[in-house]
Amino acid sequence: MTDKIVVLVTCASALQARKIARSLVAARLAACGNVVEAPVRSIYRWKGKVESAKEFLLVLKTSRKRFAAVERAVRRLHTYQLPEIIALPIVDGMRDYLKWITESVGPPKR
Numbered sequence: 451m452t453d454k455i456v457v458l459v460t461c462a463s464a465l466q467a468r469k470i471a472r473s474l475v476a477a478r479l480a481a482c483g484n485v486v487e488a489p490v491r492s493i494y495r496w497k498g499k500v501e502s503a504k505e506f507l508l509v510l511k512t513s514r515k516r517f518a519a520v521e522r523a524v525r526r527l528h529t530y531q532l533p534e535i536i537a538l539p540i541v542d543g544m545r546d547y548l549k550w551i552t553e554s555v556g557p558p559k560r
Contacts, residue, residue, distance in 0.1 A: 454540040454551050455517060457510040459524055459533060460492060467508040470527045479520050480510040481554030511540075516555050 461467040471483025486507040
């Protein structure tokens with residue numbers, strides 16, 4: 451098990467997903483953000499009713515210790531009252547890629 455995670459965030463538009471990704475990568479909260487430009491159809495229960503919406507998926511790579519800051523940033527930038535922000539563990543991965551995530555979300559090298 452690594453200390454790296456993938457964070458899934460659904461967004462109302464691809465533009466919103468790109469804005470969130472760019473902001474989090476610039477702030478070193480995420481190493482990378484992938485925006486799935488093809489919409490996904492989300493079916494969910496909201497306020498007692500089954501709803502359906504076209505959404506865009508944002509996939510962020512970061513570390514567990516950065517999750518709280520990622521969550522705060524997404525909540526600040528997102529337009530939804532209750533955005534999806536869920537973290538999945540990265541059990542294993544290519545060593546050099548995992549190292550790159552660590553270097554990308556840590557403090558800048560001097």
